Amino acid sequence: xxxxxxxxxxxxxxxxxxxxxxxxxxxxxxxxxxxxxxxxxxxxxxxxxxxxxxxxxxxxxxxxxxxxxxxxxx
Numbered sequence: 001x002x003x004x005x006x007x008x009x010x011x012x013x014x015x016x017x018x019x020x021x022x023x024x025x026x027x028x029x030x031x032x033x034x035x036x037x038x039x040x041x042x043x044x045x046x047x048x049x050x051x052x053x054x055x056x057x058x059x060x061x062x063x064x065x066x067x068x069x070x071x072x073x074x
């Protein structure tokens with residue numbers, strides 16, 4: 001299965017925001033965490049669709065509802 005990944009520009013177009021606003025929202029934890037591939041930052045199109053369907057909660061709440069962020073770092 002090939003996952004569609006969005007650039008900041010593509011995500012911005014999808015949300016009606018600028019690239020800069022996307023990075024600001026990311027640094028504030030207001031959008032789902034991106035996937036980092038080398039130096040590239042991308043977002044899963046499917047996760048963004050699910051996030052929007054859930055009402056676009058902030059990252060902390062989103063990760064809690066998705067079962068992420070509960071792992072203990074040792």
